[in-house]
Amino acid sequence: MQAWRKIFGKKLICFGGGIILILILGAVLADVFITYPPHSQALRDRLLPPGQGGHLLGTDEFGRDLWSRIVYGSRVSIKVSFISVGIALSFGTLLGLISGYFGARLDMFLGRVVDIMMAFPPLLLALLIVASLGASLTNAMVAIGITLIPRFYRVVRASTLLVRERAFVLAAKALGRSNIGIMLRHILPNVLSPILVAVSLAMGNAILTEAELSFLGLGVQPPTPSWGSIVASGKEYLDSAPWISGIGGLVIMIVVLGFNLLGDGLRDLLDPKLKT
Amino acid sequence: MQESLLKVRNLRTTFQIGEKKLCAVDGINLNIKYAGTNAIVGESGCGKSVTLLSILRLIQTPPGRIDAKQILFEGRNLLRLSEKEMREIRGNEIAMIFQEPMSSLNPVFKVGDQIIEAITLHQDVNRREAMDRAIEMLRLVRIPDPEKRLQDYPHQMSGGMRQRVMIAMALSCHPKLLLADEPTTALDVSIQAQILELIRQLKHDLGMAILLVTHDLAVVAELAQRTVVMYSGKIMEEADVFSIFSSPLHPYTEGLLKSMPRLDEEVKQLHVIEGFVPDAISFPEGCRFHPRCTYATDECKEIEPILRQIAPGHLVACHIAEKRVRDAD
Numbered sequence: 001m002q003a004w005r006k007i008f009g010k011k012l013i014c015f016g017g018g019i020i021l022i023l024i025l026g027a028v029l030a031d032v033f034i035t036y037p038p039h040s041q042a043l044r045d046r047l048l049p050p051g052q053g054g055h056l057l058g059t060d061e062f063g064r065d066l067w068s069r070i071v072y073g074s075r076v077s078i079k080v081s082f083i084s085v086g087i088a089l090s091f092g093t094l095l096g097l098i099s100g101y102f103g104a105r106l107d108m109f110l111g112r113v114v115d116i117m118m119a120f121p122p123l124l125l126a127l128l129i130v131a132s133l134g135a136s137l138t139n140a141m142v143a144i145g146i147t148l149i150p151r152f153y154r155v156v157r158a159s160t161l162l163v164r165e166r167a168f169v170l171a172a173k174a175l176g177r178s179n180i181g182i183m184l185r186h187i188l189p190n191v192l193s194p195i196l197v198a199v200s201l202a203m204g205n206a207i208l209t210e211a212e213l214s215f216l217g218l219g220v221q222p223p224t225p226s227w228g229s230i231v232a233s234g235k236e237y238l239d240s241a242p243w244i245s246g247i248g249g250l251v252i253m254i255v256v257l258g259f260n261l262l263g264d265g266l267r268d269l270l271d272p273k274l275k276t
Numbered sequence: 277m278q279e280s281l282l283k284v285r286n287l288r289t290t291f292q293i294g295e296k297k298l299c300a301v302d303g304i305n306l307n308i309k310y311a312g313t314n315a316i317v318g319e320s321g322c323g324k325s326v327t328l329l330s331i332l333r334l335i336q337t338p339p340g341r342i343d344a345k346q347i348l349f350e351g352r353n354l355l356r357l358s359e360k361e362m363r364e365i366r367g368n369e370i371a372m373i374f375q376e377p378m379s380s381l382n383p384v385f386k387v388g389d390q391i392i393e394a395i396t397l398h399q400d401v402n403r404r405e406a407m408d409r410a411i412e413m414l415r416l417v418r419i420p421d422p423e424k425r426l427q428d429y430p431h432q433m434s435g436g437m438r439q440r441v442m443i444a445m446a447l448s449c450h451p452k453l454l455l456a457d458e459p460t461t462a463l464d465v466s467i468q469a470q471i472l473e474l475i476r477q478l479k480h481d482l483g484m485a486i487l488l489v490t491h492d493l494a495v496v497a498e499l500a501q502r503t504v505v506m507y508s509g510k511i512m513e514e515a516d517v518f519s520i521f522s523s524p525l526h527p528y529t530e531g532l533l534k535s536m537p538r539l540d541e542e543v544k545q546l547h548v549i550e551g552f553v554p555d556a557i558s559f560p561e562g563c564r565f566h567p568r569c570t571y572a573t574d575e576c577k578e579i580e581p582i583l584r585q586i587a588p589g590h591l592v593a594c595h596i597a598e599k600r601v602r603d604a605d
Binding site: 166175176186189 | 365367385393397
């Protein structure tokens with residue numbers, strides 16, 4: 001019970017978590033929240049400012065209700081962030097564990113590979129991958145996932161190096177545990193805290209990168225709404241209808257902020273405990 | 277004549293640190309009989325823990341290196357076994373308990389799960405049976421209310437209890453040999469006594485051999501039958517416990533015994549062995565102990581003494597001791 005108090009006592013976690021909760025609710029219960037079907041065009045009602053004609057946030061260049069498209073866009077964002085972070089988490093953790101546990105040449109080799117990956121600016125790397133695989137949401141998720149692997153690799157490797165030296169690892173070996181058994185059962189559960197923090201921050205990053213890719217037309221394909229493509233579509237109307245790009249960008253900012261706050265809050269909560 | 281359970285011949289464990297080679301264990305011989313109790317006594321850094329780890333091949337190999345003529349366990353040379361075969365021996369036929377019970381248990385798992393893990397690693401039992409055995413083990417190590425204690429996390433237990441849990445885990449597969457690395461050093465004195473008594477009882481009930489490593493001569497007196505005194509990676513003296521205490525031959529052993537604070541004597545100042553343990557990268561010439569030895573002669577400074585049997589069952593590596601015994605005859 002004291003644990004709950006600790007969690008909700010942290011403002012960062014509450015605030016960040018609150019934003020994320022709204023995001024998830026919005027995505028899951030999208031059909032409840034939307035006021036108009038997000039794909040239906042109404043060319044008479046193009047470029048209406050927020051508040052007019054029953055459109056909460058106005059309409060875009062095709063007369064589609066912006067609010068509904070934003071709500072639907074959250075689905076894309078959630079999907080992308082979960083799957084790409086999921087990919088990065090799995091591979092990054094696996095490689096980080098192996099690297100940190102076995103060390104020596106394996107560690108050096110993997111470290112170099114990851115260094116190469118990190119040498120690319122993340123967006124550029126994602127672009128390259130999507131460009132070679134073809135523009136689609138799936139490929140975007142794979143690309144973003146790959147760009148996120150290094151951070152998980154590093155976090156898990158660093159923690160593994162620490163945990164590996166602890167007495168219970170030696171004790172487990174003395175009981176006859178195999179290396180894989182030790183990695184999965186003894187090391188992994190003890191490196192979860194920093195992984196959790198990294199996941200939170202990576203989610204925000206994934207959403208941002210997806211928005212960037214969609215903005216460039218390399219992510220989600222029309223007519224599926226994605227926040228990035230909404231921002232892109234408003235590009236030509238920055239004078240006449242600034243709310244299209246503006247609100248799209250604002251939503252992205254708020255959600256990424258939410259994940260960052262959550263991640264910071266989790267880090268504050270979990271890190272001191274890590275030291276005991 | 278009882279057969280030998282563990283025979284270590286010329287064990288040498290070194291560590292390559294950059295350019296330098298650190299020799300932690302330098303030519304150790306051990307002979308442990310079935311159900312025997314042996315102790316290795318020495319100061320911190322003498323190589324006693326490394327000896328235990330070397331037997332179970334738990335040394336990280338690079339940078340470590342274990343060399344020995346042989347390490348025979350029930351006739352099998354442990355150095356020739358594959359890693360998989362070693363894993364079948366660890367925790368099963370040879371078990372080890374460590375010094376720090378707090379850090380030797382995984383903090384994120386319940387104690388019961390950890391004992392069950394130790395059991396299912398080597399025994400083909402289902403979870404229910406494993407749990408019953410775990411409870412049985414906890415009872416064996418005299419933890420009250422074992423069913424409830426299974427659900428505890430390590431941090432919810434006291435040091436003494438955690439050590440008992442560790443012992444329970446180590447003994448869960450009824451090993452023939454228990455390697456105990458300073459099992460009571462991290463505990464309060466009163467708990468120490470309890471744990472030692474427990475170990476003695478278990479040894480008797482399970483017919484298990486023990487190789488105990490400690491710096492505490494009192495612990496040796498309590499448990500061991502035969503003792504080996506180590507210094508700087510070498511054995512200085514080896515004898516049965518009574519001889520070590522009543523007639524120590526090596527000046528180092530003498531010094532250790534003199535340094536023990538006693539309740540029945542009044543001393544103004546505790547006896548100290550002057551000097552420090554030498555760096556394992558560069559040992560002194562001749563006898564490794566000579567810089568700290570009050571009896572050191574020129575011979576001691578130049579020629580390293582060999583471990584020899586001086587009296588029945590009593591071996592010592594010391595020129596002075598040999599001379600004394602020769603003169604006495």
